Amino acid sequence: MGADHTRPAPPAPPGVRRILVATVVPLFLATLVATLALWPRDAREADSTNEPPRYHGTVTKVVAEQCPPTPEVPEGGAPTGDRPCGTVTVRVDQGPDAGRQVETPVPAGPGAPEVAVGDEIVLVELTDPTDPSTSAYNIAEHQRGKPLVWLVALFAAAIVAFGRWRGLAALGGLAASFAILLTFVLPGISAGRPPLMVAVVGAALIMFVVLYLTHGITAQTSVAVLGTLGSLVLTGVLGTLATAATHLTGYGSEEATTLSMFQAGVDLHGLLLAGIVIGSLGVLDDVTVTQAATVTELAHANPGLSRRQLYRSATRVGRAHIASTVNTIVLAYAGASLPVLLLLTADSRAVTHILTSEFLAQEIVRSAVATLGLIAAVPLTTGLAALVTTAGRHGGEPAGADDLVPAPRPACGRTDALEALSAPRVGPTVPAVPDGWPDEDRSTHTRW
Numbered sequence: 330m331g332a333d334h335t336r337p338a339p340p341a342p343p344g345v346r347r348i349l350v351a352t353v354v355p356l357f358l359a360t361l362v363a364t365l366a367l368w369p370r371d372a373r374e375a376d377s378t379n380e381p382p383r384y385h386g387t388v389t390k391v392v393a394e395q396c397p398p399t400p401e402v403p404e405g406g407a408p409t410g411d412r413p414c415g416t417v418t419v420r421v422d423q424g425p426d427a428g429r430q431v432e433t434p435v436p437a438g439p440g441a442p443e444v445a446v447g448d449e450i451v452l453v454e455l456t457d458p459t460d461p462s463t464s465a466y467n468i469a470e471h472q473r474g475k476p477l478v479w480l481v482a483l484f485a486a487a488i489v490a491f492g493r494w495r496g497l498a499a500l501g502g503l504a505a506s507f508a509i510l511l512t513f514v515l516p517g518i519s520a521g522r523p524p525l526m527v528a529v530v531g532a533a534l535i536m537f538v539v540l541y542l543t544h545g546i547t548a549q550t551s552v553a554v555l556g557t558l559g560s561l562v563l564t565g566v567l568g569t570l571a572t573a574a575t576h577l578t579g580y581g582s583e584e585a586t587t588l589s590m591f592q593a594g595v596d597l598h599g600l601l602l603a604g605i606v607i608g609s610l611g612v613l614d615d616v617t618v619t620q621a622a623t624v625t626e627l628a629h630a631n632p633g634l635s636r637r638q639l640y641r642s643a644t645r646v647g648r649a650h651i652a653s654t655v656n657t658i659v660l661a662y663a664g665a666s667l668p669v670l671l672l673l674t675a676d677s678r679a680v681t682h683i684l685t686s687e688f689l690a691q692e693i694v695r696s697a698v699a700t701l702g703l704i705a706a707v708p709l710t711t712g713l714a715a716l717v718t719t720a721g722r723h724g725g726e727p728a729g730a731d732d733l734v735p736a737p738r739p740a741c742g743r744t745d746a747l748e749a750l751s752a753p754r755v756g757p758t759v760p761a762v763p764d765g766w767p768d769e770d771r772s773t774h775t776r777w
Contacts, residue, residue: 341548345720349551356558357537363530364513369520381453382424385472388448389430390418413437417444417468419452436468444468449475495543502539509535514607519592524599528606529565533558540614548717549621556617556710561606564613564702568605571694577601581687582669601691609699612654616703617710620647624714636719640711647707654703659696666692 341349396414413435421429433452436442444450449472457463488496514531518524536557544550579585579597588595623643627634634642663670666688673683683689 341717342720345548345717349548349717353551353554356533356555360530360533360537363526364534367517367522367527367530368513369516369522381455383469384421384423384426384452384454386419386421386423386431386450386452386466388417388444388446388450389420391435391444391446392416392418393435413441419450419466419468421452421466424454431466433466433468442468442471444471498543502543505538505542506535509538510607514603518595518600518603521594524596524603525565525569525606528603529561532561532606532610535610536561536614540618544618549625549714550618552621552710552714552717553614553617555713556620556706557610557613559709560613560617560702560706561610563705564609564698565602565606567701568602568694568698571698572598572601572691575690575694577687577691577694579691581691601695605695605698608695609702612658612699612703613706616647616650616654616706619650620707620710621714623647624711624718628718636715639718640715643711643714644707647711651703651707655700658699658703 392415393413394415414437415435416432417435418430418432421427421431431452436444442450451469451472452466453469454464454466457465485500488500490496492499509531513534514527517527517531536554540550540554540557544553577598579599579601580589581601585597585600588600589597620643623646624639627639627642669688673686673689676683684693
């Protein structure tokens with residue numbers, strides 16, 4: 330997360346550093362204490378007793394056959410000619426039958442994988458409930474491990490090649506983010522902790538680790554941290570108020586309903602709020618780092634800018650950034666929900682009824698609350714950065730403001746000025762042309 334927007338920021342005055350340390354360190358310690366208090370010590374273990382065993386295999390032969398007629402399908406019903414039929418021979422690569430050739434039916438049904446000779450697939454061993462000693466294999470899906478490993482390797486290599494050490498630090502921050510999500514946030518919510526509290530604490534922990542790891546321990550990074558933390562808290566408060574006003578329950582998606590059946594103790598309303606907070610963190614840190622860097626760069630380029638001028642100039646940059654980020658947020662949510670949106674377009678209900686349905690209402694609330702948090706991050710971070718950047722000045726002016734003021738010219742009387750203007754000029758009015766000058770209209774001679 331985040332991006333490198335500037336050169337290394339100049340060091341802040343000692344007094345400013347002491348104030349930032351006195352502000353940031355207690356907040357970091359409070360985050361650690363809250364993390365330990367909410368740590369999921371009694372997280373539920375996944376029940377794998379009912380899961381059928383899965384093994385890797387390789388397709389060695391595919392035999393396509395004519396599908397048998399299905400007399401139970403009435404005339405005019407759905408045709409079955411396109412339904413795949415036949416057998417697939419697979420060499421089992423894992424499990425008790427490793428090295429053995431087994432036959433499985435050609436995968437059929439919605440979303441069934443299309444297999445060919447040489448494909449690496451995943452087999453599921455199904456046991457006959459009436460005779461546990463009898464089992465059969467079915468093809469579940471393709472193996473995707475190798476393509477994903479190559480894609481991740483390309484992703485990491487591109488980041489390191491372009492960002493160098495900063496890119497390597499960004500990869501470390503990304504790994505830390507996933508580690509915190511997988512070891513604290515998700516298990517904490519699964520263990521029954523308050524989802525909103527777990528999300529805010531987890532997001533704050535991610536923010537501290539990622540921002541300081543990626544951008545270094547500087548006053549500029551500390552300003553971005555404070556701006557991000559304040560915006561996260563505001564986003565959580567606005568999300569709570571918005572979901573209460575719109576009476577959202579958290580059951581707006583099929584995934585939430587399925588989760589409620591497997592884990593009845595999860596607070597789906599709180600899970601919705603947690604998703605809003607975690608989802609807005611990735612964009613928040615980019616906005617706050619950009620604003621802090623913009624103020625630093627403006628002050629470096631023009632030390633004569635006052636605190637108010639820095640704030641106004643950086644805010645104009647923030648407005649342009651927010652204008653593009655809002656579209657990014659909405660399109661990201663829409664892209665993740667395209668199947669459901671397409672399903673809703675076929676709904677015969679009125680548009681107002683569709684827009685106020687549980688699913689679309691929660692997406693509207695999610696986008697609106699995240700955007701409000703981003704908008705609040707711009708003036709908050711910009712104001713803090715302007716205060717920190719100009720803290721070493723006297724009266725809001727640059728530290729070397731006295732050196733920037735031109736020295737006063739010596740006093741000159743009116744009589745002396747008139748005499749100087751009326752005195753005859755001494756020497757030629759046009760400079761003499763040096764020896765060897767090739768052309769009076771040219772100025773490229775080497776002796777010039």
